[in-house]
Amino acid sequence: MTIEIDEYFKEVNKKYVGMSPNTTSIKPVHISNGLFRRAIKHVADTKTLNRFVFWQMADGSIPKGHELDEIFQMLVEHNRIDNSVVSSDSVKNLRVFLKKILDADKGVFQYGMDSYSSGYEGFISKDSIGQNGGELIAHWLETINSPLLDTIKTTLYEPSDIITALCYPLLENADISYNKILTDDVAFLNFDLLPHETRKLWRGLKDAAETLNKHIKSHPNKFFRLRMVVLFSCFVINRHLSTLEACYVPGSSRSIIPFLLDFSNDNSDPLSKASTLSYTFSCQSISRFYSWAFSDELKKYYSISELTREDTPTYLSKSNDQTRELWSITIEEAKRSDDPYLIFGQAVYDIMALLEKCDPTKFFGNLGIRSGLLWPPNQTGKRFVVQQDMLEMLVRASIEPGDIVDLNTLQNELWNRFGIVIGGRQQDDELLLESGIYQADNNALRNNREKFAARLSSLGFAKLLADGVLQIELEVINA
Numbered sequence: 001m002t003i004e005i006d007e008y009f010k011e012v013n014k015k016y017v018g019m020s021p022n023t024t025s026i027k028p029v030h031i032s033n034g035l036f037r038r039a040i041k042h043v044a045d046t047k048t049l050n051r052f053v054f055w056q057m058a059d060g061s062i063p064k065g066h067e068l069d070e071i072f073q074m075l076v077e078h079n080r081i082d083n084s085v086v087s088s089d090s091v092k093n094l095r096v097f098l099k100k101i102l103d104a105d106k107g108v109f110q111y112g113m114d115s116y117s118s119g120y121e122g123f124i125s126k127d128s129i130g131q132n133g134g135e136l137i138a139h140w141l142e143t144i145n146s147p148l149l150d151t152i153k154t155t156l157y158e159p160s161d162i163i164t165a166l167c168y169p170l171l172e173n174a175d176i177s178y179n180k181i182l183t184d185d186v187a188f189l190n191f192d193l194l195p196h197e198t199r200k201l202w203r204g205l206k207d208a209a210e211t212l213n214k215h216i217k218s219h220p221n222k223f224f225r226l227r228m229v230v231l232f233s234c235f236v237i238n239r240h241l242s243t244l245e246a247c248y249v250p251g252s253s254r255s256i257i258p259f260l261l262d263f264s265n266d267n268s269d270p271l272s273k274a275s276t277l278s279y280t281f282s283c284q285s286i287s288r289f290y291s292w293a294f295s296d297e298l299k300k301y302y303s304i305s306e307l308t309r310e311d312t313p314t315y316l317s318k319s320n321d322q323t324r325e326l327w328s329i330t331i332e333e334a335k336r337s338d339d340p341y342l343i344f345g346q347a348v349y350d351i352m353a354l355l356e357k358c359d360p361t362k363f364f365g366n367l368g369i370r371s372g373l374l375w376p377p378n379q380t381g382k383r384f385v386v387q388q389d390m391l392e393m394l395v396r397a398s399i400e401p402g403d404i405v406d407l408n409t410l411q412n413e414l415w416n417r418f419g420i421v422i423g424g425r426q427q428d429d430e431l432l433l434e435s436g437i438y439q440a441d442n443n444a445l446r447n448n449r450e451k452f453a454a455r456l457s458s459l460g461f462a463k464l465l466a467d468g469v470l471q472i473e474l475e476v477i478n479a
Helices: 005-017 028-040 047-053 068-077 088-102 131-143 147-156 162-170 196-216 222-242 244-248 270-301 304-308 321-336 340-355 360-370 388-396 407-418 426-434 442-458
Strands: 404-406 462-464 470-473
Touching: 005 244, 005 270, 005 340, 028 131, 028 147, 028 222, 047 068, 047 088, 047 162, 068 088, 088 162, 131 147, 131 222, 147 196, 147 222, 196 222, 196 244, 196 388, 196 407, 222 244, 222 270, 222 360, 222 388, 244 270, 270 340, 270 360, 270 442, 304 321, 304 340, 321 340, 388 407, 404 407, 407 442, 407 470, 426 442, 442 462, 442 470
Parallel strands: none
Antiparallel strands: 404 470, 462 470
16 A cells, blocks of 8 residues: 555644644744634634725726626625715725735735734634644644633634724625644643653743733734734744744754854855754755654654665655656665664655645745744745834844843743843853854854844844943734
8 A cells, every 4th residue: 555645744743743834834923813713713704895895807807796787786785885985986995905904914914924914713714725824823822821822713703903893794604614734642742641841832932922911912013913923923933933843752862953043134144154054954854854753653664674665755645757756765664674664654744745835844934034033035044034014023022021131031931931032141052062063153243142132222122321231122902
């Protein structure tokens, strides 16, 4: 029987990961939709909104059922508009306007970063693409009894924003149950059984969620609240993927790979190269985890002799000459290996990556770009260059409202809560060297710290005192 990789992939994700990192289309809007629906435990019927807003395809054609006359008549029949006051031309203009608002990413955010433009329960759909990452974060917040979840719920029940007001006549029943995509029984959520370093990081992420909630729960702008929550969720998903090896794989170093933030603005800078390596090592760690997980699954069903006689594995029933050659080489390599199951597991992962547009490392990179954690948006040379909103979220999740701290304290919290390194602390050199990241020397790391401090000052989070000490203070926000 041919090994069907997609079935093994589902099983691995169900048991260890809690989500399916298998789409190139992943955006924060997908994470937010999954997060929000799991938070309030229901979805809405968005068919009417969809028919109204999507009035034209990319080629200029009008989708069936989306014609202006039909939409106008539907709104009249359902008492959504008064046709003695509202004309067909007015509806036409509103459709164009709402399309721009609800597809705001192209107009507001540039360079590949994305957002979302709705924050009310009536917009939450039952879509399936990329949603389970958000569902996983909501389930984690439930597991740790995070107050951040209550803030999400409260915000989603508020129809008090202009976008909801404009779309309200188009919104339908927001109390439709849905089936969760993946099971709640995920191994890593049993925190007491995690290795020390991974458990410590998840404790830090819990603290970060609580601190972020204190900053946003009373913020008057509901979109700011939800944007901070979604960016936090995107970061946690990527951090989760990067720690799978340390969490599960026997014999791994169990250490957390630092996310080295690059503030150099120069891809030839040693710090930039070190940050690129930080990203590369994170991707390699993800690949090693899946190779191990696949090998562990293969042990359940095959002996080594059976694997050497097995046909080339398929993914979604596909194979090609390249995968068949790879499998043939793998069989010969496994015969000489001390750990033949791992050799076969690596081959299964490589075949999946060859046959599928998105493997977990590409998911990691795409979500990082879209959420403002990584740069540039091409496939090579990515590094941890944070956009302004992502940086603001990280700082607000690290320092309590009203606290006054120095730069070293902030950096300590960024490491303890997120596994983030900036440079300039004595322990930063050790953390990077332990992970094999050695391109940036002390001078490069200190320069990076200075540029980080300048970014904080430009955001209004820090000021330089007369004695040369950088003071960081985050104001208390009241509604």
